[in-house]
Amino acid sequence: MGKSWFLGILLLQIIPTKAAFGVGGGVSVDSGRGGVWIGGGINTQTPSGSSNSRHDTAYTALQRWKSAITDDPFGILDTWVGSNVCSYRGVFCADSQQELYTPPGLVVAGIDLNNANLQGSLVKELSLLSDMSLLHLNSNRFTGTVPDTFRDLSSLSELDLSNNHFSGPFPSVTLLLPNLIYLDLRFNNFSGPIHEDLFNMNLDAIFLNNNQFEGQIPSNIGNSPASVINLANNKFSGNIPPSFGYMGPALKQVLFLNNQLTGCIPEGVGFLTEMEVLDLSFNSLMGQLPNSLSCLNEIEVLNLDHNKLSGVLPDPVCSLRGLVTLNFSYNFFSGFSQECTKLFFRNVGFDFSVNCIPGRDMQRPKPECSMIPGGGLNCLRVPSARPMICD
Numbered sequence: 332m333g334k335s336w337f338l339g340i341l342l343l344q345i346i347p348t349k350a351a352f353g354v355g356g357g358v359s360v361d362s363g364r365g366g367v368w369i370g371g372g373i374n375t376q377t378p379s380g381s382s383n384s385r386h387d388t389a390y391t392a393l394q395r396w397k398s399a400i401t402d403d404p405f406g407i408l409d410t411w412v413g414s415n416v417c418s419y420r421g422v423f424c425a426d427s428q429q430e431l432y433t434p435p436g437l438v439v440a441g442i443d444l445n446n447a448n449l450q451g452s453l454v455k456e457l458s459l460l461s462d463m464s465l466l467h468l469n470s471n472r473f474t475g476t477v478p479d480t481f482r483d484l485s486s487l488s489e490l491d492l493s494n495n496h497f498s499g500p501f502p503s504v505t506l507l508l509p510n511l512i513y514l515d516l517r518f519n520n521f522s523g524p525i526h527e528d529l530f531n532m533n534l535d536a537i538f539l540n541n542n543q544f545e546g547q548i549p550s551n552i553g554n555s556p557a558s559v560i561n562l563a564n565n566k567f568s569g570n571i572p573p574s575f576g577y578m579g580p581a582l583k584q585v586l587f588l589n590n591q592l593t594g595c596i597p598e599g600v601g602f603l604t605e606m607e608v609l610d611l612s613f614n615s616l617m618g619q620l621p622n623s624l625s626c627l628n629e630i631e632v633l634n635l636d637h638n639k640l641s642g643v644l645p646d647p648v649c650s651l652r653g654l655v656t657l658n659f660s661y662n663f664f665s666g667f668s669q670e671c672t673k674l675f676f677r678n679v680g681f682d683f684s685v686n687c688i689p690g691r692d693m694q695r696p697k698p699e700c701s702m703i704p705g706g707g708l709n710c711l712r713v714p715s716a717r718p719m720i721c722d
Contacts, residue, residue: 400451570594617705
């Protein structure tokens with residue numbers, strides 16, 4: 332994975348996307364449908380024949396949504412005039428002949444209004460756009476909730492509602508979308524628990540960070556085939572479920588930072604051998620690190636700072652060849668091995684400050700180190716007289 336991408340993901344935990352506005356227009360290849368998308372402001376001829384009724388339906392849906400948008404500072408909706416919806420800025424059409432059992436003609440296949448700064452709400456009539464495979468609304472000012480009628484968007488594969496002002500409980504209607512593979516709800520005001528069915532879906536990317544979600548992480552998180560799971564900056568509590576360590580080789584990035592998680596880091600984390608970013612910082616995790624961390628051969632960012640972890644940082648962890656950042660500051664570690672000192676010569680960002688390591692600068696005062704949090708915690712570690720052999 333490119334360094335710029337994962338560092339960019341980390342920055343997104345703090346700073347919402349504020350890219351320059353640009354609702355596109357033109358013609359593009361849609362790899363999902365295997366066809367060509369047309370629209371987004373291009374002057375296209377109104378299709379004729381059997382697809383007219385579908386265009387009439389799309390016109391009704393988009394006009395109803397237009398009436399629910401109260402502020403349009405860039406004048407995007409000025410192009411939303413007339414029955415030719417494929418000429419609307421931000422609306423893209425595709426040839427329905429790419430789909431089986433549908434009449435020929437263009438249908439609304441996607442809406443991309445990222446960075447449009449629109450103010451308003453979603454309307455139930457958007458569910459009439461049943462051919463739509465992507466809906467991107469990043470960086471607007473939409474409020475309210477996701478309409479229950481969205482369950483009819485059976486073709487939807489990408490839903491991006493990030494960086495808005497949506498609120499209410501987790502939008503459970505998204506759990507009913509059979510083809511959804513990308514769900515982005517970050518930087519909103521959603522609250523309450525998340526449903527376990529989320530991790531039974533065939534999602535590749537789950538972005539729930541920077542909301543007000545709370546409760547425990549569902550125990551079936553290990554069922555998810557996702558490559559990226561971001562739950563950062565919420566109010567999740569309880570233990571990291573043991574099933575987390577059995578998510579499979581697709582998993583590349585996990586960000587649980589800045590929650591209220593407690594207990595141990597599961598031993599099974601070592602099975603996630605393709606993991607590149609693991610950030611568990613700013614929680615209340617306790618106990619010693621599992622030796623299985625030494626199996627994370629692809630790890631680049633391992634961030635454990637601001638927890639209550641203890642023990643000695645094991646040699647094999649510092650030997651991981653791909654490390655770019657290793658941070659275990661603000662914990663209660665009592666030492667690290669000679670191998671860890673070599674990280675300074677490998678250009679690895681290595682931060683061990685504010686721990687309980689004798690003879691090192693910038694450590695905790697001795698009184699704070701006399702009572703190690705979670706000293707009696709049983710983390711069910713696998714005992715071994717030899718270093719763990721990773722396969």
